[in-house]
Amino acid sequence: MRGGVDGGRFREVLGRFATGVVAITALDPGDGRPCGLAANSFTSVSLDPPLVAFCVAHTSTSWPRVRAAGTVTVNVLGEHQRAVCLRLASRGGDKFAGLGWTASPGGGPVLDGALAWMDCAVEAEHPAGDHVIVVARVLRLDTYAEGGPLLFFRGGYGRFAKPTKPREPTEPTEPN
Numbered sequence: 001m002r003g004g005v006d007g008g009r010f011r012e013v014l015g016r017f018a019t020g021v022v023a024i025t026a027l028d029p030g031d032g033r034p035c036g037l038a039a040n041s042f043t044s045v046s047l048d049p050p051l052v053a054f055c056v057a058h059t060s061t062s063w064p065r066v067r068a069a070g071t072v073t074v075n076v077l078g079e080h081q082r083a084v085c086l087r088l089a090s091r092g093g094d095k096f097a098g099l100g101w102t103a104s105p106g107g108g109p110v111l112d113g114a115l116a117w118m119d120c121a122v123e124a125e126h127p128a129g130d131h132v133i134v135v136a137r138v139l140r141l142d143t144y145a146e147g148g149p150l151l152f153f154r155g156g157y158g159r160f161a162k163p164t165k166p167r168e169p170t171e172p173t174e175p176n
Contacts, residue, residue, distance in 0.1 A: 025109040026069035038088040050138040073108030079159035
């Protein structure tokens, strides 16, 4: 128990907050091969300058390879990309084996089927408990594929149900 809050209970309660899922990708400067990781802790930070942030566990073996590139590509994953997310969240092996991607204008891997992408330069890293908060400046961005977002909620992956159109309010009727 840390700080009076049980870790399991903390995870359970925060799991009720739905998040989108992104893949942070780069080309490893050592061998030129794509590398990456999945993150559900992604947010916009500032419009001027355009900044985003994401969190990476201190134990990540992928982050040092991705970070070494200096420029990373954030891929917003679509609801059909659960398998891509699970592969990039795994430890070890060639995470890109069998994954299709194209290079962004900055050269970073944009995953086939991603809803949008952002090329970013890492500006700062802030230690925070068992993670590091990475702040990155957006250099280039665009939409890519159509579809709904991949969501993470209560320890699982899902998607939006098709939104329903709100009903028009009805006029009150006068009693007879």
